Amino acid sequence: MIASDQNAGVRDLESFLGQHGYDVLRLYAGAPVLERARAVRPDVIVLDDKLADRQSLDLSRTLRDDSLIGLSTPILLLTRGQPTPKEHIVALRAGIWELLSQPLNPNELLLRLDTLVLAKLEADRAPKTDLVDDVTGLYSARGLARRARDLIYQASQHNTSAACVMFAPEVEGEPDSSDSGGEATAALVRGIAGVFQATGRRSDAIGRVGPTEFAVVAPGTDAAGAVKLAERFRRAVPAGGTAEAGARRAFELRAGYDAVGNVRYMPVEPNDLLARAARALQLAKLEGKWIRQSSEGP
Template sequence: MLEPAGYRVLRVATGAEALERAVSARPDLVLLATDLPDLNGLSVCGELRQDLPDLPVIGMTAAPVTRGQRLAWLRAGAWDCLAFPVDAEELLLKIDRYARAKRRADRAQEGVLVDSATGLYNGGGLKRRARELVAAAVRAHAALACVVFGADRRLSKRGAGEGGGGGGAAAEPAVRDRLGAALRSYARESDTIGWWSEVEFAVLAPGTDEEGAARLAERLADAIETAPPEPGVSPPALDVCAGYVALTDVHATPVDPEELFGRAGAALQLARTGVRGEAGARGARIRRFERA
């Protein structure tokens, strides 16, 4: 019914998977069954409302909906509650209306959460996504990584005590455009990318452990340094450094969402000064966060 109508459908089998995928996939709407193998549909709806308050949820029941059931779903945050068998035309009309409302809300937030020049999240948008991803990882006992990058003008060969041009290059419009294009092209669809400051950008990578975070940092750093310039533009050659922190099980090692950026940023500063440690085998430009 939905796919022939032009919708892309993501199917999950459990409530836990629904909570995890809703945060990572960012759907326009969720159809949620009352009876799930692991969780109660109402409780899942309530958690979705906490994590994604603007996400439309339609509760679906196998039996006729009583007044009490409808009110319970509405209190849990659902936009509607329908019973099988459902009228296909009615369902499609409601999905269309609710999805349009969700997209309007998303566009209204873009001015607050997205950098208009590059289309990447700004600091506020990154913080919001960090809260959502940490909450999902806690529930799923999943891994989560944060990588913070800095781009410096290539003034000299990088060595101990040399950090390139001090990080100012990333503030230049041409460089920001180049960085944004490279990140959009080479990051994974599940990654959240944005500007953490005027001169640093960050990637939140769900389901990524330390080894995966190091590979991600290397891949994106190489992509940015070798990205071709726009026609008619001569941007400076760049040296890209990165710091990262990765948690294998966020439930077992709780972390404040914003602390992820602080830890990865501290590792970035070490990378910029060329201090070598355990990450030296990969090159001093990539550093893992380590507690003092």
């Protein structure tokens, strides 16, 4: 799907893609994009950054949040001139996978589209079970790793950083002997999950990756940004527990993180990023620190 009210260049692109096996739905305004996207479920959506009737970044946010289109549909943005680093970050936060500077190189775009469509088709065919944690409604460990793959790809295309911050509550006092069925622990993790969901950015992915461990994968976030993210989450979680009934157990939140300054030049596998953050969290616990950076490198 291409939404653009330009004629110059876009018509030629439409013809070129058609010659190479793509069915192209062309829209000339932003207003019908959501309705048509819900109807046809495109493999890739291309938006013009200068749509006359709609802010393209707002439209991208709406598309990303729609349950029928979702996070796995790549959204690309046609731009004029060379975007600044700030413009890349703003677009990334809005759910834009890549910025396409005009004039376009059709052959380069074709290779990108082939890669994106193949990945989208593989994701659509993959089993959807076990991607969401039953207790919290967050991503499961498997679901977070899959989502992290997309976010790291987006960070690479925006020529920026990516980080993972892993958290765990350290409960004060002796273990609760009456919690044989795990109800108190479940209440604790549900309470923390609710706070994390309310605190996280829409561009980040949050998952429960262990019995009481949580991870946040944050594109466009370097090491300093990872610390700020951890501090924001720590402030949001009440020190005496969370508001959910049964979750009032005093604890200290600990964190470990890993960050890659530019994933285009320092590629990282999602599982490696998660694993390094997990090991940093374990070191934070052993050393009695509230937060610890990974000492490993990509």
